[in-house]
Amino acid sequence: DAKTTQPNSMESNEEEPVHLPCNHSTISGTDYIHWYRQLPSQGPEYVIHGLTSNVNNRMASLAIAEDRKSSTLILHRATLRDAAVYYCILRDRTGGTSYGKLTFGQGTILTVHP
Amino acid sequence: NAGVMQNPRHLVRRRGQEARLRCSPMKGHSHVYWYRQLPEEGLKFMVYLQKENIIDESGMPKERFSAEFPKEGPSILRIQQVVRGDSAAYFCASSLGGRSSFSNQPQHFGDGTRLSIL
Numbered sequence: 567d568a569k570t571t572q573p574n575s576m577e578s579n580e581e582e583p584v585h586l587p588c589n590h591s592t593i594s595g596t597d598y599i600h601w602y603r604q605l606p607s608q609g610p611e612y613v614i615h616g617l618t619s620n621v622n623n624r625m626a627s628l629a630i631a632e633d634r635k636s637s638t639l640i641l642h643r644a645t646l647r648d649a650a651v652y653y654c655i656l657r658d659r660t661g662g663t664s665y666g667k668l669t670f671g672q673g674t675i676l677t678v679h680p
Numbered sequence: 681n682a683g684v685m686q687n688p689r690h691l692v693r694r695r696g697q698e699a700r701l702r703c704s705p706m707k708g709h710s711h712v713y714w715y716r717q718l719p720e721e722g723l724k725f726m727v728y729l730q731k732e733n734i735i736d737e738s739g740m741p742k743e744r745f746s747a748e749f750p751k752e753g754p755s756i757l758r759i760q761q762v763v764r765g766d767s768a769a770y771f772c773a774s775s776l777g778g779r780s781s782f783s784n785q786p787q788h789f790g791d792g793t794r795l796s797i798l
Binding site: 598600604607608609610611612615659665666667668669670671672673 | 684711713715722723724725728735736738739771773784786787788789790791792
């Protein structure tokens, strides 16, 4: 499976934008880029995913580099509730025998200051 | 709309007892996944089930652990003869699609069962 690399931690102030980077230099043409987050004492929560084009939803935006070797999750106005561990995960749409599982790395711990 | 429901939220067992963790997927979802998060570690995939079938159990320990997802009722993760190292948070997730659409489908997680072994 192609690997992702994220910074261990990032900090932000409340109501400021946050850009969470993810490097995936060995990404294949069939990999979707997914983002999940895990708030303290909760299960992971789906945030957004994309393939080639930038994506927006009510939670966040996903900016994908033209060569797809990196992507950035953008929280437009951070709130205290956004403090969580953010995971960038690749999912190969061709599957193989392990098509169902999500492979979580260490993620980025986001701290939001009031 | 009810999300993924896991129970119990907390479970305490003594060494050697059995632990049964339950997961009811989101309405309409027929694909269930179990993950384990050991203290201070990341989430690790354990098993993927579709109704009455195990699709991928590559992350399941070879002994003492089993999972099922019967035609009726919740999915069950069963741990026999628990040991201290089984103490962890166990998360269940569910999704709509199968092989043809899995990579484009999110998994929806429950809030987990925290298992403590005395």
